[in-house]
Amino acid sequence: MTATSSTSSPPTARRRRKNDPESVRADILAVATREFSEKGLSGARIDEIAEKTRASKRMIYYYFRDKESLYLHTLEAAYQKVRLQETELELDHLAPLEALSRLVRFTFCHHAKNPDFIRLVMIENIHHGRFLAQSELIQSLNAGVIDALADVYARGVESGCFREGLDPRELHWLISALSFFNVSNQHTFSRIFDWKQAAPENQQKLEDHVTDMVMRYVRTDEALR
Amino acid sequence: MTATSSTSSPPTARRRRKNDPESVRADILAVATREFSEKGLSGARIDEIAEKTRASKRMIYYYFRDKESLYLHTLEAAYQKVRLQETELELDHLAPLEALSRLVRFTFCHHAKNPDFIRLVMIENIHHGRFLAQSELIQSLNAGVIDALADVYARGVESGCFREGLDPRELHWLISALSFFNVSNQHTFSRIFDWKQAAPENQQKLEDHVTDMVMRYVRTDEALR
DNA sequence: GACTGAACGTACCATTTCGTACATTGTTAA
DNA sequence: TTAACAATGTACGAAATGGTACGTTCAGTC
Numbered sequence: 001m002t003a004t005s006s007t008s009s010p011p012t013a014r015r016r017r018k019n020d021p022e023s024v025r026a027d028i029l030a031v032a033t034r035e036f037s038e039k040g041l042s043g044a045r046i047d048e049i050a051e052k053t054r055a056s057k058r059m060i061y062y063y064f065r066d067k068e069s070l071y072l073h074t075l076e077a078a079y080q081k082v083r084l085q086e087t088e089l090e091l092d093h094l095a096p097l098e099a100l101s102r103l104v105r106f107t108f109c110h111h112a113k114n115p116d117f118i119r120l121v122m123i124e125n126i127h128h129g130r131f132l133a134q135s136e137l138i139q140s141l142n143a144g145v146i147d148a149l150a151d152v153y154a155r156g157v158e159s160g161c162f163r164e165g166l167d168p169r170e171l172h173w174l175i176s177a178l179s180f181f182n183v184s185n186q187h188t189f190s191r192i193f194d195w196k197q198a199a200p201e202n203q204q205k206l207e208d209h210v211t212d213m214v215m216r217y218v219r220t221d222e223a224l225r
Numbered sequence: 226m227t228a229t230s231s232t233s234s235p236p237t238a239r240r241r242r243k244n245d246p247e248s249v250r251a252d253i254l255a256v257a258t259r260e261f262s263e264k265g266l267s268g269a270r271i272d273e274i275a276e277k278t279r280a281s282k283r284m285i286y287y288y289f290r291d292k293e294s295l296y297l298h299t300l301e302a303a304y305q306k307v308r309l310q311e312t313e314l315e316l317d318h319l320a321p322l323e324a325l326s327r328l329v330r331f332t333f334c335h336h337a338k339n340p341d342f343i344r345l346v347m348i349e350n351i352h353h354g355r356f357l358a359q360s361e362l363i364q365s366l367n368a369g370v371i372d373a374l375a376d377v378y379a380r381g382v383e384s385g386c387f388r389e390g391l392d393p394r395e396l397h398w399l400i401s402a403l404s405f406f407n408v409s410n411q412h413t414f415s416r417i418f419d420w421k422q423a424a425p426e427n428q429q430k431l432e433d434h435v436t437d438m439v440m441r442y443v444r445t446d447e448a449l450r
Numbered sequence: 451g452a453c454t455g456a457a458c459g460t461a462c463c464a465t466t467t468c469g470t471a472c473a474t475t476g477t478t479a480a
Numbered sequence: 481t482t483a484a485c486a487a488t489g490t491a492c493g494a495a496a497t498g499g500t501a502c503g504t505t506c507a508g509t510c
Contacts, residue, residue, distance in 0.1 A: 019456080019457055019458080019505090019506060019507075020457095021456080021457065021458095024457085024458090039267065040265055040267060040268070040351055041268070042264065042265060042267045042268035043265070043266070043267035043268075045496085045497070045498095046497075046498060046499085047496085047498085055458080056458070056459060056460085057459095057498095057499090058457095058458065058459065058460080058500090059457080059458065059459090061498090061499065061500080062456095062457075062458075066498080066499075067498070067499090119351065121410070121413055122347055122350070122351060122409070123351065124412070124413055125347070125409055125410055125411070125412050125413050126264075126265055126344065126347060126348065126351075128412050129412030129413050129415070129416045132412075132413055132416050132417070133416055138417065139416070139417065139419075142417045142418065146418065169418055169420060170430065170431070170434060172418075173406075173414065173431070173434075174403065174434060174435075174438060176406065176410070176414070177402055177403050177405075177406030177407070177410075178399070178406075180402075180406055180409075180410060181398075181401065181402030181403075181405055181406055182402070184347070184350055184405075184409065185346070185350055185401070185402075185405060186350070187349070187350050187353050187354030187357075188346055188349055188350050188354050188357055189398065189401070190354070191354045191357050191358055191364070192357070192363065192364065192367045193367065193371065193394055193397075194364075195394060205395065206395070206398070209395060209398075209399060210399075212442070213399060213438060213442045216441050216442055217437070217438045217441055217442070221446075246486080246487065249488090270467070270468095271467075271468060271469085272466085272467070272468085280488080281488070281489060281490085282468095282469090283470090283487095283488065283489065283490085284487080284488065284489095286468090286469065286470080287486095287487075287488080291468080291469075292468070292469090
């Protein structure tokens with residue numbers, strides 16, 4: 001999350017000391033992430049977070065002022081972590097069809113591997129995005145996502161394999177929807193339709209469906225081969 | 226929600242009476258639906274539900290035992306209401322292409338018009354579908370949805386306008402994903418990408434995208450006209 | 451070595467919140 | 481009419497919960 005890793009690792013630069021505030025802060029944030037993503041803002045308990053932390057309740061208020069502020073920091077940290085992972089993806093050297101297909105698969109898998117993040121976003125939506133609205137940080141983080149997709153799409157249109165007239169933002173919406181739902185509604189969907197959605201073979205099926213669906217939507221008929 | 230309508234309407238059959246338990250029950254359920262869908266299971270307050278009801282807190286416990294049981298009844302009532310609305314849709318007399326397109330548009334609009342239901346499902350997923358699992362009622366309600374889609378799909382395959390090999394359940398998953406996300410993530414998506422997703426013209430765009438996307442995915446190339 | 455501010459522990463307080471005890475009124479069947 | 485039971489109002493209890501007062505220890509500075 002921050003500079004020093006999770007446990008009481010040796011302080012980066014200066015001489016060692018017993019107090020390790022950065023590590024304490026990071027530890028609180030890690031525990032808070034688990035608790036909030038599991039139980040929501042109102043469901044999570046400060047006392048329980050305190051218990052699961054190496055620190056005490058006093059420290060939570062010392063570093064994060066109050067419960068809502070802690071929640072906001074949790075949300076910001078989650079977005080930061082996720083957007084950081086997304087920069088790993090390098091699409092520039094790939095042909096448009098390959099690049100888009102890869103982008104979709106990456107998004108799908110990425111969401112699947114980060115249920116905590118998805119749940120925090122769900123919870124934030126339950127709160128009408130009220131906390132996200134307070135964060136300039138998160139707003140600024142997300143421009144890049146659309147840019148990468150816009151670039152791939154523009155290249156595809158130019159080379160004739162993607163059809164014209166699509167808005168990258170709306171395209172991103174479609175990809176997000178399919179990838180997000182896979183995590184967000186896994187429990188109800190599995191239970192209602194008696195279908196082990198989380199099973200690897202079904203996850204693979206869904207990933208293929210989603211990718212295929214997006215590709216069919218974007219590419220021209222000529223590109224159908 | 227139940228037989229008698231919301232306010233103190235005349236009791237259906239027998240002679241009139243001052244006590245109107247069915248109406249009280251329905252009123253509590255209606256208020257609870259608003260409160261739970263707005264604030265979640267842990268966020269909703271029994272005292273607040275009681276205040277907003279014509280009845281008192283005592284009545285809530287009289288009819289619904291405890292908070293979790295009230296929540297479960299709320300969830301069940303929501304599913305019942307929604308599945309009831311869905312039966313309005315009559316697809317049998319339509320050609321497969323028309324029927325599927327109509328089904329998708331209906332699902333999209335239906336979700337958009339029932340945000341309370343969507344939010345309850347989100348909340349239930351936050352709880353890992355733990356309450357839904359307790360309800361035999363909800364399980365039984367949902368078979369029909371897949372059946373209707375399976376029928377349309379089978380007719381489409383037979384008439385050559387739909388390609389073979391798709392699973393109706395997975396198809397339903399894709400349609401649900403796109404329709405659900407439109408409501409569930411409206412707040413965060415709008416805020417992050419500075420896009421008024423709820424605006425009528427954008428809702429229309431998304432409905433068209435979603436419908437078009439599903440149709441392109443299902444139909445054969447020959448059906449492209 | 452004394453001083454200062456940051457980092458931290460313990461105990462506690464005020465409210466909130468779920469749930470219930472108890473008393474009362476309405477309704478129906480005999 | 482009245483016994484019996486369903487429906488409802490009022491007041492309260494006990495635990496949980498967010499937040500704080502107050503005191504102590506650590507680490508760098510003069």
